[in-house]
Amino acid sequence: MTTQLGDDAARLDVAHAALAAISDYLRLTKPRIVLSLLVTTAAAMVVAAGGWPGWSLFLATMVGGWCAAGGANAINQYIDRDIDAEMSRTTGRPVVTGSVTPGRALAFGVGLGVISAAVLAAFANALTAALALTGLLLYVGLYTLWLKRSTPHNIVIGGAAGAVPPMVGWAAVTAEVGLPAITMFAIIFFWTPPHFWALALVLNRDYSAVDVPMLPVVAGEAETRVQVVLWSVVMAGVSLLPVAAGWAGGLYFAVAIAAGLGLVGLSLWALAERGEIRRARTVFLFSLLYLMVLFAALAVDAAL
Numbered sequence: 001m002t003t004q005l006g007d008d009a010a011r012l013d014v015a016h017a018a019l020a021a022i023s024d025y026l027r028l029t030k031p032r033i034v035l036s037l038l039v040t041t042a043a044a045m046v047v048a049a050g051g052w053p054g055w056s057l058f059l060a061t062m063v064g065g066w067c068a069a070g071g072a073n074a075i076n077q078y079i080d081r082d083i084d085a086e087m088s089r090t091t092g093r094p095v096v097t098g099s100v101t102p103g104r105a106l107a108f109g110v111g112l113g114v115i116s117a118a119v120l121a122a123f124a125n126a127l128t129a130a131l132a133l134t135g136l137l138l139y140v141g142l143y144t145l146w147l148k149r150s151t152p153h154n155i156v157i158g159g160a161a162g163a164v165p166p167m168v169g170w171a172a173v174t175a176e177v178g179l180p181a182i183t184m185f186a187i188i189f190f191w192t193p194p195h196f197w198a199l200a201l202v203l204n205r206d207y208s209a210v211d212v213p214m215l216p217v218v219a220g221e222a223e224t225r226v227q228v229v230l231w232s233v234v235m236a237g238v239s240l241l242p243v244a245a246g247w248a249g250g251l252y253f254a255v256a257i258a259a260g261l262g263l264v265g266l267s268l269w270a271l272a273e274r275g276e277i278r279r280a281r282t283v284f285l286f287s288l289l290y291l292m293v294l295f296a297a298l299a300v301d302a303a304l
Contacts, residue, residue: 021099028093029070034073036292037065044184049173050302061168064128068135069136070109071108071113075140077095083212125175127175151213152213167182170184184298190238191290198284229267255297
């Protein structure tokens with residue numbers, strides 16, 4: 001009886017260790033960020049297909065997109081492990097805590113990138129695989145390795161990496177990069193600065209402590225709030241490009257106008273704040289919802 005209990009306890013310990021390891025590697029991919037990227041990929045697929053693109057292609061593209069974005073995030077945590085250990089928001093990341101060694105995190109990220117290319121090339125097309133890898137390389141090479149620690153314009157230029165997923169979705173259906181894909185790329189590209197600078201206001205002390213030149217660190221919080229307003233206005237205008245280009249209709253137009261007014265209004269509301277970051281956090285959270293609503297409206301508009 002004692003032996004049986006001991007064996008059961010040992011099996012439970014192994015199961016718990018396995019689940020903990022799975023959880024750690026999943027956290028390396030930053031699932032919430034990846035999910036938001038996949039929403040834009042899925043919407044682009046629906047727009048390209050003029051409806052549902054089919055389950056096999058959809059699932060393959062989601063898996064490939066998840067691996068590409070997750071791989072980029074894992075490599076990012078390998079590269080940024082030094083500053084992650086000094087920032088309160090990131091001290092619990094697996095590489096920092098030691099639950100995943102740096103070498104394994106790097107290997108995991110690279111492996112996911114390889115899987116992404118293989119899945120997308122096999123079940124979609126070579127262009128889709130190439131675009132997904134381009135997004136990974138832009139995030140790792142252009143943003144993380146070069147721009148992030150060298151210029152306050154890091155997120156403006158580096159935002160190109162996060163704008164690739166809808167192009168992946170479009171190419172998976174059409175095997176080309178058309179005007180709608182470029183327009184969706186532009187929407188995310190111009191959305192990134194007000195979204196991320198609102199977050200940078202919240203995390204200003206963290207970035208300042210590790211000498212990462214985010215805009216609030218270099219230009220100050222007041223100037224950053226002004227830039228969030230200005231880029232929100234630009235974003236509201238850019239969001240109307242699908243209608244101007246003739247491939248989105250009245251439903252999307254109405255949603256884009258309403259959502260754009262909300263984003264600009266909240267940015268102006270946050271501009272008046274002094275010494276607090278509660279309103280900046282609200283702008284950041286709303287901007288996430290804003291992007292999801294825009295792409296959902298594009299998909300519904302195309303399907304109808």
